[in-house]
Amino acid sequence: MIVSRGRVFDLQSTFRAGILVTAAVWCSPALGMDEAALSALLEEARTEMKMPGLRAAVQLADDRLVRAAVGLGDVEAGIPLDNVIGMPGGSTGKTFVAALAMLLVEDGTLSLDDPASKWLGDRPWFSKLPNADEIRVRHLLSHSAGIGDYPGRPGFLFAMVGRVLRHGSAYFEPEELIRFALNRKPLFPVGEGYRYSDIGYLVLGRLIEAASGRSYYELLDERILTPLELDEIEPAVHSVLPNITPGYTGGARNLKKDGRMKLDPRSEWTGGGLTTNPTMLVEFYAALANGRVVTRESLALMLESGYRDPADPEWRYGFGVFVHTPSRSYGHAGLWSGYRTHVAHFMNSGLTVAVQTNRDGRVDLESIVVRIARLAARERR
Numbered sequence: 001m002i003v004s005r006g007r008v009f010d011l012q013s014t015f016r017a018g019i020l021v022t023a024a025v026w027c028s029p030a031l032g033m034d035e036a037a038l039s040a041l042l043e044e045a046r047t048e049m050k051m052p053g054l055r056a057a058v059q060l061a062d063d064r065l066v067r068a069a070v071g072l073g074d075v076e077a078g079i080p081l082d083n084v085i086g087m088p089g090g091s092t093g094k095t096f097v098a099a100l101a102m103l104l105v106e107d108g109t110l111s112l113d114d115p116a117s118k119w120l121g122d123r124p125w126f127s128k129l130p131n132a133d134e135i136r137v138r139h140l141l142s143h144s145a146g147i148g149d150y151p152g153r154p155g156f157l158f159a160m161v162g163r164v165l166r167h168g169s170a171y172f173e174p175e176e177l178i179r180f181a182l183n184r185k186p187l188f189p190v191g192e193g194y195r196y197s198d199i200g201y202l203v204l205g206r207l208i209e210a211a212s213g214r215s216y217y218e219l220l221d222e223r224i225l226t227p228l229e230l231d232e233i234e235p236a237v238h239s240v241l242p243n244i245t246p247g248y249t250g251g252a253r254n255l256k257k258d259g260r261m262k263l264d265p266r267s268e269w270t271g272g273g274l275t276t277n278p279t280m281l282v283e284f285y286a287a288l289a290n291g292r293v294v295t296r297e298s299l300a301l302m303l304e305s306g307y308r309d310p311a312d313p314e315w316r317y318g319f320g321v322f323v324h325t326p327s328r329s330y331g332h333a334g335l336w337s338g339y340r341t342h343v344a345h346f347m348n349s350g351l352t353v354a355v356q357t358n359r360d361g362r363v364d365l366e367s368i369v370v371r372i373a374r375l376a377a378r379e380r381r
Contacts (some may be wrong), residue, residue: 033058033376037316039068041375045368046071051357052248053081056372057278061350067279073245073358076253086234086244086275087356088265089336089341090302092199093272096220098141098320099288101208101222102298106139110211112138112301116203119210125178129203130186140204141319142306144289146186149197150177166263169239171264174202196306198271205270216270228287234275236265244275247338248359254338263337272334279355281343285331285352289345303330331369335360344369351376 027322038056046054055069073081104110116135120126129135131146139145150156156177163170181199188195205216212219225233234242240259247254254261265273287293294302301321309316314325321330330343342365343354353372355365 019158033066035066035068037375038066039043039070041069041371042068042368045371048082049357049363051359053245054355054357054368055081055083056353056355056368057083058283058372058376059352060376063144063286065282075246075248081245081358083234083279084177084277086232086241086277087247087333087339087341087358088236088241088244088268088272088336089274089276089281089356090268090272090336090339091198092276092281092332092334092341092343093268093270093274094102095288095320095332096224096274096284097201097204097208097216097270098302099293100216100220100223101137101141101204102294102302102319104208104212106295108297110137110208112136112141112305114211116140116207119207120203123206124126125175125182128182129178130181130184131190134190136190137207138305138319139202140200140207143194143196143200143317144191144307145197145200146188146190146201147193147197147200147203148181148184148187148195149199150180151198153180155245156180160263168256168258168266169260169262170267172241172267173237174269177267178202178206189354191307194309196317198268201270208270215230224284224293228284228292230280230284232277233280233284236268236273236275239264239266241265241275245358248336249302250361260335265336268336272336276341278343278356281354281356282352285343285345285354286350287351289347289352333365340365342366342369346373350375 015342023348042054042056051071052075053071053073057065057067059065067083069081071081073085084378085195101110105112114137116137117126117133126132129147135145160170187193209216217237288299302321303323306318307314316323321332323330327348329344339358340360340362340363341356345352351373353369355368357363
């Protein structure tokens, strides 16, 4: 989930910052580092950025895994953060959505050029979407459908506050959030621009379910989570998420005494909708890179597709990933109230890095990914 237009640029900045990573990171066939060095780096960054806890996992090209956690998971109880406990991964879940869509394309269930209306034209809300008649599956995957978003809209904020006051937590069905994009002018013709949109991915989630005849979470578990043994990733299907650490916003704990949050995490759905940890994220991204999730041809489409801005040609949003051309890297950031997550894969080195903290706000996880990549290169020398 993205809470403001400004956050979109946060998601891009790792791939801009990736230019600063040495050529050794991009080109070395194998890299080395250890837990002690990673812990020291994380503790320095945690102190600088005033984070309660910070953790990271690094998967090397030879499949070795290095991970570390520093600081506190639960500040009030004095419980240290560990490598396993879950945190909402925010929009990092979009990469899972895109990979599942590509599996359906491989099966012949979907085509990237299917009109969205083929699967959703019977929904009473569909014709009210901007560009409804022209939207194809590929446009939803790449945020190039010309659809706006709900975070930051006064109507959404008003509705959220009202539900929190009445019920203690605000839950929204996907169609309730999609409604914030209806009867509005397109932001641009389909395929001729880019605007990050959680609503677009909620529409994509409904399309996946319509085409497959299955629920998104059931299909995700069957096709991706279980085969890859990603057993520490959990779908956000409960208002009280099990086995998660508290998050902190402005120093305040985000979990109420009953474990609920102000915004019910079930609301995020295919905008993210997963609790995870850095180990699970690097294992998923490494599997994606190695052709164990989708075919290499499908991965190439995920990386090569999307709108290319002539004014900023170095980066683009493909299918479920941000791609930075100079560093040959791709990944995603995630934000949920009280948490921040970032994952990136460097294609030349085979290095995959994921970082996660239990606070939100102005936390530069992107720079930490770069520092870890530099450390890995230095330890190799």
